[in-house]
Amino acid sequence: MTSARVFAFRILQHIERTGAPADETTNRMVATAHVEPRDRGLTVELVYGVLRHRGTLDWRLDLVSDRRMERLPLPIRTALRLGAYQLLYLERIPASAAVNESVALAKTVRGRDWSGFVNAILRTLQREPVAPWPDPTTNPVNAYAVRYACPQWLVERWIARFGTADAERLCQATVTIPPLTLRVNTLRSTREALQAQLLKAGVDSHPTSVSPIGLILKKQGAITDLPLFYEGSFYVEDEAAQLVPPLLDAQPGERILDACAAPGGKATHLAAIMQNRGEIIALDQSAARLHLLADNCRRLGISIIASVQMDAARLNGPVSSRHSVLLKPFDRILLDAPCSGFGVLRRHPEAKWHKHEALLTQQQARQLAILIHVSRLLRPGGIIVYSTCSTEIEENEQVIERFCSDHLDFSREAVMPWLPIPGRSLVNPSGDLSTMLSPQSHSMDGFFAARLRKAG
Missing domain, CATH: 1.10.940.10 (NusB-like)
Structure with a gap:
């Protein structure tokens, strides 16, 4: 063997x-x-x-x-x-x-x-390598479940929400191989310069459709073996994820909390946006993943991120002296909440077989609790961006609606002013970022992001 x-x-x-x-x-x-x-x-x-x-x-x-x-x-x-x-x-x-x-x-x-x-x-x-596929006109749920290897409950759900045509596109996207996408580290390079350097190293790429700092490689490969990787010229990250940190509109010199930070994709993006000036507190419960964040900071030349090992779900009481760095209010908070991951099934296909519909309700309770906890750490007039890599309403719109109904000092703001012009078609009727895992959304992962402002 x-x-x-x-x-x-x-x-x-x-x-x-x-x-x-x-x-x-x-x-x-x-x-x-x-x-x-x-x-x-x-x-x-x-x-x-x-x-x-x-x-x-x-x-x-x-x-x-x-x-x-x-x-x-x-x-x-x-x-x-x-x-x-x-x-x-x-x-x-x-x-x-x-x-x-x-x-x-x-x-x-x-x-x-x-x-x-x-x-x-x-x-x-x-x-007998060929067999006729089930007929989608008679039983679309079974047909799409078989053809695109999706659980029947998820197919039923997507058909009910989006109709058969869009549901089929979502199912089809889960069995596609995702592109290898890079985010340029703007502290060290530009998109044009990195594209030229990659080509010189034998790696062809083209710019992302929406993100102004992304490159999509034309072929898969061991990109992390390149000297450019070790020099910190880029971070491997899907285009949809690249659209989230700019929604916070973080400014140099500000104090930022990334509440579920590791391994650091969005935190390091925020640091670049802030020109490596200010303070970012990166919270995560996993020590191993925080070590990855520290490695990424060293590689990318970032010095303003300090990590704290703590579960954001436990921020419901007084902050201990061990976590005194959380006592001072934050100007802005990014909460990339733990979620089902149904927007990234093409990257994590095992989730199709390990997760179930009841998880969505369970996750909503946890996500809402974390959002409530971190909101207490925000200064008056500050901004929270809440995001997930989920396509499901329970983890996205419903969390925001429940939070705002119980916290009248927060208002929902449209994200469009902070999106590049090509990305404005990705804004939903509520004004949130909502990419869908289908070719119609520029081949991005499924992401959601909402922007909230605290009164004051």
Whole structure:
């Protein structure tokens, strides 16, 4: 067996057993196992490909098997999905290799009987690689769930909210490979200069459609291996995320709170906007992620960010002496709230299978509590920007509406004046930023952001 398939097999099983994030799990297990560079690319391709298309793979395997995938042992499901993904989606992989390696995996973990079963199923799939898709005119929920590997409850929800055409575009976007997008570190470069430097290094790119400081690479690659990365010329960040910090309109010399900051994409963007003058307090409950933020600050040449390890949800009481840095009111607060992540499913495809609709109500309660807590730290006349990487109304508009109805000293402000002209089509009727995960929104992730002003 090749190392890539063995590592992908182990990673996929760990993700399904634990619900752990695919990116953190893959990076950690690849680094710990010292995976050879030649195997890393295929390992990542297999892990994300299986997660991205899992529902479709299970449907195709169920068509050629007398045993439903959901009833099979996890190691056998994983071996079958790996084999099926290679057979159906990776033309460069010989069919014999796809089948034989999966059979060998099954034999190693479950013995000869199960390896024979895996062999029979994958050989049948190899002979019958094409099957008619379910008819969307008779049952669009099932059709989109199968074709785009989305949970049926999520498809039902999107059809009810957006109609069948837009729901299909959203579902389709979850199985697309997202572009690799960079944010220029304006403390060290300009977009034009960075684009020229990248081209000189053999990396072609084009400007983002809306963000004035973004570049989209024309090919995926190990961009973080470039000297330009270590020199702090850019930060890897989706275009939608780049639109959020400017909504705060932070000024040099001001005191800013980033309430859920790590690993620092928006905090470092704010520091650049402020010309590295002022004070940014970066709050996060994860020590490991705050270490990443510190690494990013060093790389990007940023000195005004101070981190505090604390859960923003616990800001409901008096601030302790250990966190005295929070005692002085803030001029502006960014709350990029923890959320379902349904706007970034193409980047985190495992979330399709680990999250459920009830989570939206649970998250809303937490998001509202954090917003209430941080609002007490804002000076009169100050600004809060609340954002999520979710497309769902419970985590976005409803949080803002509930907060404003109970806090009459806050008013909602339209975000349009702080958006580049090409981005003004992304403003919803309430005046908030609301990108949708579809080609119609410039191929951005799904993000929401609202701007609130405190009276005074």
